[in-house]
Amino acid sequence: MTEISKVINVKYELNEIVEEAYKALRANIQFCELNKKIKTLAVTSCIPNEGKSTVAINLSICMAKAGIRVLYVDADLRKPASFKYLVSNLKGLANYLVGHVSLEEIINATDIEGFNFITCGMKPNNPGDLIASDKFGDFLFEIEKLYDIVIIDTPPMSNFIDGAIIATQTGGTIIVAEAKAVKWKTAVMMKxxxxxxxxxILGVVLNKISAADYKNYNGNYYYQSPKNSSNKWLIWKGKRHKHD
Structure with missing residues (x-):
């Protein structure tokens, strides 16, 4: 891999309980690799603001902290994640897909060892066409060679097909759903x-669960925030494996 000179400082301040939740999510994804290693992972949701990007970014960092070489890619060319505003390099995925820059120019190194990321870059006029292009498939092929896993943040699927297009080209997909925010029929249609x-589909991350609702999710993996905290955490519901 071409060496990246500039290093971006990433703010990562999760409390112990939240970090444990992401470690469990990381472990469950790894359990899904019993038959075949997952090199690319799409993270999608049904509607906006369910916490999809937060889950994708924190999962990426959690994996990197475990010694895994991770690349986070903001492939939501319609509404980018917050990483766009942390870097002076505004060249990103869209710039690469239209042929304006090389792959090395859009990869950002961070102060977290093993964790790199790519922003969405410029806002294109034809985001759906770029995602569906052969150039995007070539992009996935190239970055798979450089990292242990590539985590791809996709647009919500309620209004756009981009997430499904990306999911067809990745080794696995996880769905992030905000508790009590999505109608059952809508979620089933998405699935x-x-x-x-x-x-x-590897599983679902049920996000923003209140402590009062945890007792309704017996049998799943769930994590409770401290009693004096107003934070809401996540539940993983995924494929069963031999170690269950």
Whole structure:
């Protein structure tokens, strides 16, 4: 890999309980690799503001802290994640897909060892066409060679097909859903759309769970914030594996 000279400082301040939740999520994804190693992982949601990007970024950093070489890619060319505002390099995925820059020019190194990221870059006029292009497939092929896993943040699927297109080209997909925010029928339609696209759905991260609701999720992996905290955490519901 071409050496990246500039290093970006990343703010990562999770409390112990939240960090444990992401470690458990990391472990469950690794359990899904019993038959085949997952090199690319799409993270999607049904509607905006369910915490999809936060989950994708924190999961990426959690994996890097475990010694895994991780690349986070903001592939939401319609509404980018906050990483865009942390770097002076505004060249990103869209710039690469239209052929204006090289791959090395859009990869940002960070002060967290093993964790790099790519912003969405410029806002294109044709985001759907870029995601569906052969150039995007070539991009995935190239970055798979450079990292242990590539985590791709996709647009919500309620209004755009981009997430499903990306999911068809990745080794696995996880769905982030905010508790009590998405109607059941809408969630089922999203799942069916991903399955029709032959996406490998690993599981669902049920996000922003209140402490009062934890007792309703017995049998899943769940994590409770301290009693004096107003934070809401996540629950993982995924594929069962031999070690269950």
């Amino acid at each position: 069916n759309q991903l399955q029709k696209a032959n996406a490998n």
